[in-house]
Amino acid sequence: MKKKLSGFWSVGLFSLTLMIIGCSSTTGTLSREPVAFIRISRITDNLTATVDELAPIALAPQREPATLQVAPGKHRIRILRGQALLVDRDVLISDQQTLEISVP
Numbered sequence: 036m037k038k039k040l041s042g043f044w045s046v047g048l049f050s051l052t053l054m055i056i057g058c059s060s061t062t063g064t065l066s067r068e069p070v071a072f073i074r075i076s077r078i079t080d081n082l083t084a085t086v087d088e089l090a091p092i093a094l095a096p097q098r099e100p101a102t103l104q105v106a107p108g109k110h111r112i113r114i115l116r117g118q119a120l121l122v123d124r125d126v127l128i129s130d131q132q133t134l135e136i137s138v139p
Contacts, residue, residue, distance in 0.1 A: 069130040070106070070107070071106065072104055073110075073126075073128070075102075075137075076100040076137050077139075078098075078101060079138070080096060082114060085112075086105060086110055107129055107130045108127070109125065111126075112136060
């Protein structure tokens with residue numbers, strides 16, 4: 036009788052442990068902010084980039100290619116050398132997409 040009773044307690048304790056572990060676990064999805072990137076290559080001296088009429092960003096040849104993080108959607112990209120406009124594009128970028136722009 037003792038062996039049957041101790042086996043019963045072992046099964047009960049094991050079941051209780053599984054219920055506690057199962058009840059304490061959480062499930063769900065991880066969410067993140069949508070993000071897209073613009074990568075600019077063939078950078079030379081005296082280049083600046085603007086995205087959607089925001090503040091210009093100086094591009095340095097030492098840090099080529101330059102990668103700009105933007106929200107997914109429609110953007111206007113301009114790249115200037117001094118006052119000369121080299122690139123003027125309206126682009127549509129999806130979430131997790133990297134758009135490549137090569138400076139002429």
